[in-house]
Amino acid sequence: MSGPRWLVPLALLGALLVAAPLVGLMARASWGELWTLITAPESLEALALSLRTAVASTALVIVLGVPLGFALRAVHGRVRAALRAVLLAPLVLPPVVGGLALLYAFGRRGLIGAPLEDAGISVAYTTAAVVLAQTFVAMPFMVVSIESALAARGERREAIAATLGASRTRILARITLPALGPALATGAVLAFARALGEFGATLTFAGSLAGVTRTAPLEIYLARETDPDAAVALSLVLLVVAVAVVAIAYRPAAMRGVR
Amino acid sequence: MRLEARVAVLARGVDATVSVGAGRTLAVLGPNGAGKSTVLEALADVTRPDRASVTLDGRELAGPRRRTAVPARRRGIVLLSQDDALFPMSVxxxxxxxxRSARRGDALAIAREQLARVGCEDLAERRPGELSGGQARRVAIARALAAEPRVLLLDEPFAGLDVEAASSIRALLRTLLADVTTVLTTHDALDAHTLADDVAVMESGRVVEHGTAADVLARPRTRFAARMAGRVLIEGTMRGGRLALDGGSSVPVEGGPGAGSRAAIAVHPAAIPVALDSPARAGAHAWVIDEVLALEPRGDHVRAHGAVVSADVDPALAATLAVGTRLWCGVPRGMPAYAL
Incomplete structure (x- = not known):
């Protein structure tokens, strides 16, 4: 399907809109000093923190998001529609609103944060808060991925496995999860990328403490005026990661692991 | 392990009663769409029935005296489905x-033993996608038997196989099922003959006849059961050694109930010769005049269905027949009659 010819100029305009900023970023980069800029202490610190927190939140997304995807399949009708709307809200919620919401839930005087504070546990403005914010915004990718994969496959093999005497846990581990492998990978990769790029919710809920909560996007934002070269260099690193993630997550079905 | 069950799945119009004795094999015989697979799935709790009463060796698995039905994995009723449903792991x-023995080493030993029984020990390392249809069916049989089923359910075990694979698996099942309580579904009277001790004939979701294979296949009581058994049911009333057919003619028969009782004989349609004119000599047949109601092409011959008799005719003769044609049908003399 190539469609009518008048689509072509519009498509070119669209491509320009997406590609021009990327090219602009690359044109601005001082390629000679790139390595020095990336390996500068502040940049490395921010990148390392980003990597650590993104890995941690991806792990949390897997541990909590997969059960949520199953739970969403287990309920029906309006309950499912309502639950889905709530669970997927962070996908479209402005990140700063998410950060504010997190603050009123887990902040020092928040719904859950206040009792935790009394128990001597403080979440807001710590690295844990960064992980929490990233998990909050990244979880929907896993929930959607698992739910649609479950919807697309039948439950026949599971039913047959049950007649063979297998427990639900055994069926989940040996039959359902292996079959969900591609969906799990896609969900995890997208969640990782979203966590890595998180900015608004992190800034609102976790602040911008060097080495503690200042992730790469925050460092870029701070450096954009004082040290634009460093900001561009860090941006290029995130750009490369983003392109790689999209290439992996949305690869054509034919290229996915042949089983 | 005696299994007695009545299951109803209303959405598919199924309400069937079946029973099978310990170590015996029951064939549920019926055409496609009669609800045979649904019955098996309901017995194994793969499909949740709307109403069910399932008793295995006196223990109620589902029924009015239980609040919740015993779940599939605790029933010991293993279903082997038509699609084999092999898992994405090695054979x-x-x-x-x-x-059910928990230790993995034991499980592997049992698995190798069962694979050897079905002649597939050399396929152990293959993946399901690398098997032929016949091999996959054998592996599925081995997997079902390895689960030590109290009752084994086989859904159309020869469906989708080529003739060669089907006949070798039929021979294999004959030996493997000898002491396993089994319910299998089939639309083929031959399978019921060769594998089953008992037969239940299903029509539109109901079991219409239930009995030993010999009885149901040789002495069907309904036209439908007779057709599934590959026979034509000729009904009439006993008149001293003869069966007076509903069309007015009569046929000499062997045995049968007392005079005035309803009775029938079951004849292979291929054993009934036909003629367009009154035959000169009666011979071994009693000739009955019938009228063609329908002509059913069946591969290399055509089955002509009349009001009283059905007969297989060769295509050359069939080409001269039409609905309404009057036909002389030769019913063999001295067939055993039985009460209806």
């Missing part, structure tokens, strides 16, 4: 999935 792991 050996597939078969080792079933054994």
């Amino acid at each position: 050996l792991d597939n078969v080792a999935f079933g054994p």
Whole structure:
């Protein structure tokens, strides 16, 4: 399907809109000093923190998001529609609103944060808060991925496995999860990328403490005026990661692991 | 392990009663769409029935005296479905999935033993996608048997196989099922003949006849059961050694109930010769005049269905027949009659 010819100029305009900023970023980069800029202490610190927190939140997304995807399949009708709307809200919620919401839930005087504070546990403005914010915004990718994969496959093999005497846990581990492998990978990769790029919710809920909560996007934002070269260099690193993630997550079905 | 059950799945119009004795094989015989697979799925709790009463060796698995039905995995009723449903793991792991003995080493040993029984020990390392249809069916059989089923359910075990694979698996099942309580579904009277001790004939979701294979297949009581058994049911009333047919003619028969009782004989349609004119000599047949109601092409011959008799005719003769044609049908003399 190539469609009518008048689509072509519009498509070119669209491509320009997406590609021009990327090219602009690359044109601005001082390629000679790139390595020095990336390996500068502040940049490395921010990148390392980003990597650590993104890995941690991806792990949390897997541990909590997969059960949520199953739970969403287990309920029906309006309950499912309502639950889905709530669970997927962070996908479209402005990140700063998410950060504010997190603050009123887990902040020092928040719904859950206040009792935790009394128990001597403080979440807001710590690295844990960064992980929490990233998990909050990244979880929907896993929930959607698992739910649609479950919807697309039948439950026949599971039913047959049950007649063979297998427990639900055994069926989940040996039959359902292996079959969900591609969906799990896609969900995890997208969640990782979203966590890595998180900015608004992190800034609102976790602040911008060097080495503690200042992730790469925050460092870029701070450096954009004082040290634009460093900001561009860090941006290029995130750009490369983003392109790689999209290439992996949305690869054509034919290229996915042949089983 | 005696299984007695009545299951109803209303959405598919099924409400069937079946029973099978310990170590015996019951064939549920019926055309496609009669609800045979649904009955098996309901017995195994793969499909949740709307109403069910399932008793296995006196223990109620589902029914009015239980609040919740025993779940599939605790029933010991293993379903082997038409699609084999092999899991995405090696053949050996597939078969080792079933054994209820917990230790993995034991499970693998049992799996190898069962694979050897079905003649597939050399396929142990293959993946399901690398098997032929016949091999996959054998592996699925091994997996079902490895689970030590109290009752084994086989849904159309020869469906989708080529003639060669089907006949070798038929021979294999004859030996494997000898001491396993089994319910299998089929639309083929031959399978019921060769594999089953008992037969239940299903029509539109109901069991219309139930009995020993010999009885149901040789002495069907309904036209439908007779057709499933590959015979034509000729009904009439006993008149001293003769069966007076509903069309007015009569046929000499062997045995049968007392005069005035309803009775029938079951004849192979191929054993009934036909003629367009009154035959000169009666010979071994009693000739009955019938009228063609329908002509059913069946591969190399055509079955002509009349009001009283059905007969297989060769295509050359069939080409001269039409609905309404009057036909002389030769019913063999001295067929055993039985009460209806």
